[in-house]
Amino acid sequence: xxxxxxxxxxxxxxxxxxxxxxxxxxxxxxxxxxxxxxxxxxxxxxxxxxxxxxxxxxxxxxxxxxxxxxxxxxxxxxxxxxxxxxxxxxxxxxxxxxxxxxxxxxxxxxx
Amino acid sequence: xxxxxxxxxxxxxxxxxxxxxxxxxxxxxxxxxxxxxxxxxxxxxxxxxxxxxxxxxxxxxxxxxxxxxxxxxxxxxxxxxxxxxxxxxxxxxxxxxxxxxxxxxxxxxxxxxxxxxxxxxxxxxxxxxxxxxxxxxxxxxxxxxxxxxxxxxxxxxxxxxxxxxxxxxxxxxx
Numbered sequence: 079x080x081x082x083x084x085x086x087x088x089x090x091x092x093x094x095x096x097x098x099x100x101x102x103x104x105x106x107x108x109x110x111x112x113x114x115x116x117x118x119x120x121x122x123x124x125x126x127x128x129x130x131x132x133x134x135x136x137x138x139x140x141x142x143x144x145x146x147x148x149x150x151x152x153x154x155x156x157x158x159x160x161x162x163x164x165x166x167x168x169x170x171x172x173x174x175x176x177x178x179x180x181x182x183x184x185x186x187x188x189x
Numbered sequence: 190x191x192x193x194x195x196x197x198x199x200x201x202x203x204x205x206x207x208x209x210x211x212x213x214x215x216x217x218x219x220x221x222x223x224x225x226x227x228x229x230x231x232x233x234x235x236x237x238x239x240x241x242x243x244x245x246x247x248x249x250x251x252x253x254x255x256x257x258x259x260x261x262x263x264x265x266x267x268x269x270x271x272x273x274x275x276x277x278x279x280x281x282x283x284x285x286x287x288x289x290x291x292x293x294x295x296x297x298x299x300x301x302x303x304x305x306x307x308x309x310x311x312x313x314x315x316x317x318x319x320x321x322x323x324x325x326x327x328x329x330x331x332x333x334x335x336x337x338x339x340x341x342x343x344x345x346x347x348x349x350x351x352x353x354x355x356x357x358x359x360x361x362x363x
């Protein structure tokens with residue numbers, strides 16, 4: 079079976095034991111545990127569908143698949159195709175809204 | 190508690206951007222995954238492409254009207270949707286549990302009818318020798334004519350509706 083998603087190797091248990099969790103990791107855990115991450119993701123997904131971003135990305139994928147041949151595309155491939163354009167074309171309003179919510183979450187969370 | 194000192198504000202916004210980037214990457218992977226599925230299944234061809242539709246329906250019409258390619262009746266056998274043919278009479282060989290003969294699967298039900306049940310000869314056979322077993326099921330009026338057979342059936346302890354091997358071999362099947 080072709081491996082179509084490349085993932086970083088699982089970190090060894092030995093290396094991990096002595097490290098202190100970073101701020102980012104702590105925040106990430108709090109986000110997930112409180113359910114806020116899921117809500118933010120849903121909000122972002124909804125906004126991106128509304129503004130047509132999703133359709134643009136799917137059109138890019140379709141064009142790439144047609145060029146490369148339907149059975150030769152991998153998910154990894156498509157991710158690399160969409161990512162630069164995708165990141166750049168998020169509307170400012172959407173980005174601002176999400177950042178606002180993230181910041182208010184960060185201020186409300188106790189470390 | 191993250192107090193808003195100057196240091197924290199900038200790292201805060203960096204943190205926010207990172208989190209936003211993380212969420213966005215997640216959604217990008219979702220979109221890519223779905224597009225990949227559509228590409229591999231060939232579903233993108235079906236979206237809004239009228240020419241494709243017309244071509245396919247024309248193909249299907251041609252196939253349907255073409256007599257040599259038809260699926261329904263094809264000479265001797267009927268061809269089903271998988272292209273398999275089945276002979277009109279099932280031809281696996283089975284052993285009858287009543288009389289022990291080898292019977293063809295397609296002839297099994299009629300054979301059993303005659304061998305065990307409704308036929309004239311079968312009923313004669315039954316009343317003559319399997320009464321012990323039948324008495325167990327019915328109200329239980331014992332037939333005295335069958336003393337040796339019924340004894341052997343009872344002592345065996347087998348609930349043999351079909352299990353009377355002794356007398357079956359003598360009967361010829363019509």
